[in-house]
Amino acid sequence: MSEITTPGSGTTQLSSKPLLPQAVTIGKSIPYERFLDCVHCGLCTSACPTYVETGDENDSPRGRIYLMRSVVDGRLPLTDNVRRHLDLCLDCRSCETACPSGVQYGRLIEPFRVEMHELALQNPAADSQPGVLPQPRKQRPDWFHRWIMYGLFPHRTRMRWALKPARLIQMLKIDRLADTLGLTRLLPAKLRRMQAQLPKLKAALPELPKFLPAKGIRRARVGLFIGCVADAMFRHVHWATARVLQENGCDVVIPSSQGCCGAIHYHSGASQPALQLMQQNIRAFQDEKLDAVIVNVAGCGAMMKDYSHIFSELTGQQGDHLAAAESDESRFCGQVQDINEFLMRLGPLKPQGRIQAVVAYQDACHLQHAQKIRQQPRDLLQLIPGISLRPIAEAELCCGAAGSYNLTQPEMADRLGQRKVGCLMDVKPDVVVSGNAGCSLQLQAKLKEAGHNVAVLHPMELLDLSYRGGHLSELT
Numbered sequence: 001m002s003e004i005t006t007p008g009s010g011t012t013q014l015s016s017k018p019l020l021p022q023a024v025t026i027g028k029s030i031p032y033e034r035f036l037d038c039v040h041c042g043l044c045t046s047a048c049p050t051y052v053e054t055g056d057e058n059d060s061p062r063g064r065i066y067l068m069r070s071v072v073d074g075r076l077p078l079t080d081n082v083r084r085h086l087d088l089c090l091d092c093r094s095c096e097t098a099c100p101s102g103v104q105y106g107r108l109i110e111p112f113r114v115e116m117h118e119l120a121l122q123n124p125a126a127d128s129q130p131g132v133l134p135q136p137r138k139q140r141p142d143w144f145h146r147w148i149m150y151g152l153f154p155h156r157t158r159m160r161w162a163l164k165p166a167r168l169i170q171m172l173k174i175d176r177l178a179d180t181l182g183l184t185r186l187l188p189a190k191l192r193r194m195q196a197q198l199p200k201l202k203a204a205l206p207e208l209p210k211f212l213p214a215k216g217i218r219r220a221r222v223g224l225f226i227g228c229v230a231d232a233m234f235r236h237v238h239w240a241t242a243r244v245l246q247e248n249g250c251d252v253v254i255p256s257s258q259g260c261c262g263a264i265h266y267h268s269g270a271s272q273p274a275l276q277l278m279q280q281n282i283r284a285f286q287d288e289k290l291d292a293v294i295v296n297v298a299g300c301g302a303m304m305k306d307y308s309h310i311f312s313e314l315t316g317q318q319g320d321h322l323a324a325a326e327s328d329e330s331r332f333c334g335q336v337q338d339i340n341e342f343l344m345r346l347g348p349l350k351p352q353g354r355i356q357a358v359v360a361y362q363d364a365c366h367l368q369h370a371q372k373i374r375q376q377p378r379d380l381l382q383l384i385p386g387i388s389l390r391p392i393a394e395a396e397l398c399c400g401a402a403g404s405y406n407l408t409q410p411e412m413a414d415r416l417g418q419r420k421v422g423c424l425m426d427v428k429p430d431v432v433v434s435g436n437a438g439c440s441l442q443l444q445a446k447l448k449e450a451g452h453n454v455a456v457l458h459p460m461e462l463l464d465l466s467y468r469g470g471h472l473s474e475l476t
């Protein structure tokens, strides 16, 4: 027997020879060479937030790659313990940035977890019984996934309706009263957490129209992706993004038939709805003759740039019914650009309005690691007269938001959130800036918890404000 030594929490036992029939079902969509790219040098470990927090090798990129490969090889059963270490991964991909061997960690953990969750839905008992093949028994997702993750989050109209009473409750300050009286403790844990994460909601803005014309000489025609949760909670950021694009000579097309990017479903193993959403988005934009499809949410952008790869990964599992759409997918992926990336390529108009503020910029993982976009948002912010951008410590570490991670792994999300707030507040910022809706929610909640009254804004809000000549108090 061999084992992974875990400084923090014990060891994981490995058998020396393949023994488990489930080896033929888990990891089958992952080309095996991808595991072999890892030479176990360990240079990624200090960049991994979960390893930094726990000191457990099984919570490091190297350890997780070893665990996945051992399960695929049939040398390790997919026990609850193994599943726990893999589920604790934020999929932040900081390890990819740190790895000198070019290991594509995201392309290991993502399909592995999809299969792991699919297996759990088929037969939740199979993974804890080494040597037992999963039986094809259908298990419905739990209430949280059915009603909230799949039934609410991906639907922007339902989200908007769900936020109406929340707005009213905040306006009447009933939320504070409920907190004081302890009534929120009656909610199920995940709903209680969602309620605690809810920021102060801004007044509801009108929907973006289907088309907004460029100002001045037209330089490009772009589509704007508005998504689901982001449109319900951060529509003001979409409006700011559209105005910045118009100001920079772009016609902006906002197809109403677009939907959620599919990340919520894909990352929780619901492949079929994820595929449908991806197809819906490709169809929504493909006939618009666009120079680019612009995304202002890092997580959605990373997912959409990866559609082509995810299509082949998922359809490889499920048949070839989508093979015909392959060229559309690749074309679409080639068009997707983060707003910061697009503006710096286009050559942004210099904003003139002064905003006197110390800014701490938080790199969203799906921007800095997944899309390798670090410098562009900094360059854009520094164009604004009066902005003083301060570098923060541990900029490469995740804030703990990671999509729905702060609902599914609350303890680690809290630890990382508090750690990030410490790094941000060290530079005494007037505002914190982040390019991802999930990070903004997490940072707002953690800043508030720590007693800091600091607004969290999107780079486009500041840029738009400067173009308009507005005052910072409008946004804070």
Ligand code: SF4
Binding pocket: 037, 038, 039, 040, 041, 042, 043, 044, 045, 061, 062, 095, 098, 099, 100, 101, 102, 103
């Ligand atoms: S993932 Fe890369 S950095 Fe980490 S152990 Fe493997 S080869 Fe080394």
Ligand code: SF4
Binding pocket: 047, 048, 049, 050, 051, 059, 060, 061, 064, 088, 089, 090, 091, 092, 093, 094, 095, 096, 105
């Ligand atoms: S994706 Fe992030 S949390 Fe997961 S192993 Fe890599 S660095 Fe660690």
